[in-house]
Amino acid sequence: DVKVTQSSRYLVKRTGEKVFLECVQDMDHENMFWYRQDPGLGLRLIYFSYDVKMKEKGDIPEGYSVSREKKERFSLILESASTNQTSMYLCASSLRRNLNQPQHFGDGTRLSIL
Amino acid sequence: QKEVEQDPGPLSVPEGAIVSLNCTYSNSAFQYFMWYRQYSRKGPELLMYTYSSGNKEDGRFTAQVDKSSKYISLFIRDSQPSDSATYLCAMSDNNAGNMLTFGGGTRLMVKP
Numbered sequence: 001d002v003k004v005t006q007s008s009r010y011l012v013k014r015t016g017e018k019v020f021l022e023c024v025q026d027m028d029h030e031n032m033f034w035y036r037q038d039p040g041l042g043l044r045l046i047y048f049s050y051d052v053k054m055k056e057k058g059d060i061p062e063g064y065s066v067s068r069e070k071k072e073r074f075s076l077i078l079e080s081a082s083t084n085q086t087s088m089y090l091c092a093s094s095l096r097r098n099l100n101q102p103q104h105f106g107d108g109t110r111l112s113i114l
Numbered sequence: 115q116k117e118v119e120q121d122p123g124p125l126s127v128p129e130g131a132i133v134s135l136n137c138t139y140s141n142s143a144f145q146y147f148m149w150y151r152q153y154s155r156k157g158p159e160l161l162m163y164t165y166s167s168g169n170k171e172d173g174r175f176t177a178q179v180d181k182s183s184k185y186i187s188l189f190i191r192d193s194q195p196s197d198s199a200t201y202l203c204a205m206s207d208n209n210a211g212n213m214l215t216f217g218g219g220t221r222l223m224v225k226p
Contacts, residue, residue, distance in 0.1 A: 042216055090158070097212055100206060100208065102204075103204075105157035105158045105159070
């Protein structure tokens with residue numbers, strides 16, 4: 001079974017802080033994704049990566065950056081957290097870019113910015 | 115208009131009922147279709163994955179794709195209270211680079 005692990009289930013931070021959300025997958029997947037999920041807005045793609053050191057903007061990248069130094073780890077960074085970034089953050093991975101396989105999700109990090 | 119439409123519910127049914135969950139979509143290039151189940155405060159869990167049109171069955175779950183109508187369904191037989199969750203449909207096309215387009219999710223409540 002694919003295992004996608006997000007480092008924190010719940011996180012509370014203050015406005016202006018730099019926040020790191022970590023995600024690790026154990027199935028040697030090439031593709032990794034970061035989403036946020038908000039009531040009424042569904043899942044929205046923030047950033048994704050097809051390989052180490054590679055990153056691509058999703059639909060809502062503003063205020064976020066990512067890092068992929070190792071294949072199994074994909075980090076989401078909130079450069080200067082704001083209250084409108086309070087949300088559920090979901091990490092996902094899938095096998096390869098040119099192979100239409102489903103994405104597998106972690107359990108999410110519920111982030112509150114005060 | 116959203117690319118993938120899904121009734122948000124909630125859909126409330128008695129235990130043992132047959133449940134039908136549906137999504138409609140507008141992009142005729144979609145060929146890969148998924149259903150995810152998401153319990154409260156958890157991540158989405160893959161339930162069914164199908165390619166092109168037709169049916170796929172897995173235990174109490176049946177996924178159905180009608181590409182001519184741009185309509186997909188998930189049927190749950192003998193529904194259980196443990197099936198209470200939000201169900202998300204997702205789909206992609208051959209050229210999407212494994213990008214998924216999601217429906218907004220339908221909240222299902224199965225009452226004992």
